[in-house]
Amino acid sequence: MKITFPHMGSLYIAVEALLQELGHDVVVPPPTTKRTLELGVRYGPEVACLPFKVMIGNLLEARALGADTVLMIGGTGPCRLGYYAEVQRQILEELGTGLEVLVLEQPLENPARLRGDLRELFRGRRVSRLPWALYIAWEKLKACEALEELALVVRPREKALGLTSQVLAQALREVREAGGVRAVHQALKLGKVALRDTGAPGKDRVHRIGVVGEIYTVLEPFVNLRLEERLGQLGAEVVRTISVVEWVRNHVLKGSVGLYKTTKLERSAVGYLRGWIGGHGLESVARANDLAADGVDGVVHILPFTCMPEVVAQAILEGVARDREVPILSLVVDEHTAEAGFQTRLEAFMDLIRRSERWAVHV
Amino acid sequence: MCERAVFLGVDLGSVSTNLVLLDPYTDEVVVKLYLRTNGAPIQALVKGMKQLADRGPWEVLGVGTTGSGRQLAAAILGADVVKNEITAHAVAAIKHNPATSTVIEIGGQDSKIILIRNGVVHDFAMNTICAAGTGAFLDQQAARLGIAIEEFGNLALQSQHAVRIAGRCTVFAESDMIHKQQLGHGVADILAGLCQAMVRNYLSNVAKGKRIAPVVLFQGGVAANTGIRKALESALGMEVEVPDHYDVMGAVGAAVLAKERWTGASRTRFAGFAIGDSSFASTSWECSDCPNHCEIVQIARDGTPLACWGSRCGKHQLAGVENGSA
Known part of the structure; x- marks a missing residue:
């Protein structure tokens, strides 16, 4: 069995480590490119959201490298992620790929099937290694996120355009190659030093822009047209509000035993949204409020075209922007999104934010 | 004949290519041109520059470009300011009223x-x-x-x-x-x-x-x-x-921004009206050095590369004008 899974940002580093420790033969899909998207658009339903299409592309490209089994996550609620795995299974079957799809979802939903899929996942594997595998994957996940978040701070201050992204890519590579937990920690430490080194001294005050939105669009640079990198290169420090570490803590650890509560988010969103509306809709509204309270200079909201929870959030964010007097820019992406228009909006947004300082129009 | 001092603003758009000469003292529009781009931005731009030169002589103090083709226009003209069209339109509107x-x-x-x-x-x-x-x-x-x-x-x-x-x-x-x-x-x-x-x-x-x-x-x-x-x-x-110049407001905004940038001490990067006599060619290819497969675009003037962009890693990059903040 050769196992693969779709991409989401740098998550593959942790997932690969987890599966490898369990003794799996892992095929990481090639990095997401235009070709991946073309495959997804060709074989995915036209009305599906962009993440779905990209994932189908990932899986087909992984199959070309010899994968025969897919590991997916499931979900429930208004977000369409809940039926991703099922639709993928059907599409992959109709295409005659022979790919088998194993789905991990919260045990409260469909315990019998989850048991079956887990049995398949662990058959003939080193189950005793599971705690260790989880440990190293968790450490790698945390290391990747820490490096990425540091890069967000360093990038607007980088000595040469594009340097931070290069150093970050190298640091992530080191984390991926680290063979044990100690090596992961070592790679993290060295990566941090290298990243700090790319910043030019004396550039302390930069604009801070928070990013909220649908998790996959926020985390996958190919899909968000390298939003974080663009903002950083336009001179903004990006504040990420989406974290896989948090997601795992909330939805996998607490959620699977029914302990995850959205009370805190609801408190932040009070006056705008009263409860969970699926996906990251509530998070987007709550985090935008938190960011405004934190004094960021602006908020970018990114969502896939036709994403229901985020469309609801988008409408609400107009009100948040007005009440909180914080500029909010909503960006919708799908396979037709053009880079030029995307960049134009970001540049104009940064101009808007600089209005009180360097860029003031003298009349 | 004495050269008249002006700021040049260019809005290279998908449908029209607009050029404006702005009086540095009164902010009045001295000349405006509204040309159809017709899918050939470089030709439209060069044609516009020839028409401007015919109505000269001008002393161009600074150049601003905007529109979806702002990078291209900046590379060819030698712009001092490259600005997105939203900001350019806003600047012109505020200047007008x-x-x-x-x-x-x-x-x-x-x-x-x-x-x-x-x-x-x-x-x-x-x-x-x-x-x-x-x-x-x-x-x-x-x-x-x-x-x-x-x-x-x-x-x-x-x-x-x-x-x-x-x-x-x-x-x-x-x-x-x-x-x-x-x-x-x-x-x-x-x-x-x-x-x-x-x-x-x-x-x-x-x-x-x-x-x-x-x-x-x-x-x-x-x-x-x-x-x-x-x-x-x-x-x-x-x-x-x-407004009177409703059709070229983007170009007006670009010229105003060029004027704002101008200090008197700085020299413009303007390549001169001679560009009307040069031949420009753009080539593009997909770089296959890494999985990103960036689309690289190169602009050459009379066979000499002028500017090159499109790569994420910085390879092939040939500085035109820096984008973004001004």
Whole structure:
């Protein structure tokens, strides 16, 4: 069995480590490119959201490298992620790929099937290694996120355009190659030093822009047209509000035993949204409020075209922007999104934010 | 003959290429050119520069470029400021009337709304996904009715009773128009209905959720259409002002920004009017050195590479002008 899974940002580093420790033969899909998207658009339903299409592309490209089994996550609620795995299974079957799809979802939903899929996942594997595998994957996940978040701070201050992204890519590579937990920690430490080194001294005050939105669009640079990198290169420090570490803590650890509560988010969103509306809709509204309270200079909201929870959030964010007097820019992406228009909006947004300082129009 | 000092502003757009010369003392527009891009931006730009040179001599103190082709224009001209079209339009609007609080800009393929408070941009939006609220929509429907786009507005104004046209999408609008014609409605009434449909599209797609307050400026190529202006005024219930240079406001904004950047001590990067005699060529290829497969574009003047962009890693990059902040 050769196992693969779709991409989401740098998550593959942790997932690969987890599966490898369990003794799996892992095929990481090639990095997401235009070709991946073309495959997804060709074989995915036209009305599906962009993440779905990209994932189908990932899986087909992984199959070309010899994968025969897919590991997916499931979900429930208004977000369409809940039926991703099922639709993928059907599409992959109709295409005659022979790919088998194993789905991990919260045990409260469909315990019998989850048991079956887990049995398949662990058959003939080193189950005793599971705690260790989880440990190293968790450490790698945390290391990747820490490096990425540091890069967000360093990038607007980088000595040469594009340097931070290069150093970050190298640091992530080191984390991926680290063979044990100690090596992961070592790679993290060295990566941090290298990243700090790319910043030019004396550039302390930069604009801070928070990013909220649908998790996959926020985390996958190919899909968000390298939003974080663009903002950083336009001179903004990006504040990420989406974290896989948090997601795992909330939805996998607490959620699977029914302990995850959205009370805190609801408190932040009070006056705008009263409860969970699926996906990251509530998070987007709550985090935008938190960011405004934190004094960021602006908020970018990114969502896939036709994403229901985020469309609801988008409408609400107009009100948040007005009440909180914080500029909010909503960006919708799908396979037709053009880079030029995307960049134009970001540049104009940064101009808007600089209005009180360097860029003031003298009349 | 003495050279007259000016700032040059260029808006290289998908439909039109606009060039403006601005007087540095009075901020008056000295010369303006509105050329069709016709899918050949470099040729349009070079042609425009020749026409400007013929009306010279000029001493260009600074150059600003904007529009979707701002990088290209900057590389060829040697620009001092490269600015996105939203900021450029806002700057021109504020220069025209400092009391402006809403800018409605409808161009060939995009439309935007810019909200201004206390003389600075406060919020903006551009059309996404759909172009049913732009000039291209009107162009198509006018062509179908066999009417020159220049006559469109005045014909629409003659309407006594505007017909309701389903304007969500250009294709459906067309079937609805044919249907209304077959029912016997007059051309003027159908045109007025089209104007209202386009304004509805604009207000519900681009301007949704935005608070439109007077003074409202209407600019962009479509502002020439008096029918649209009237439909906007009746939908908004307020007066809509069309500035004299409505069709080249982006270029005016770029020139104003070039002037703001100018200190007197700095020298412009302007390549001179001689570029009208050079030949420019652009080549593009997909770099396959890594999985990113960036599309690289290179601009050459008389065979010498001038600028190159498109790579994420910085490879092949040949600095034109730095983008973004000014």
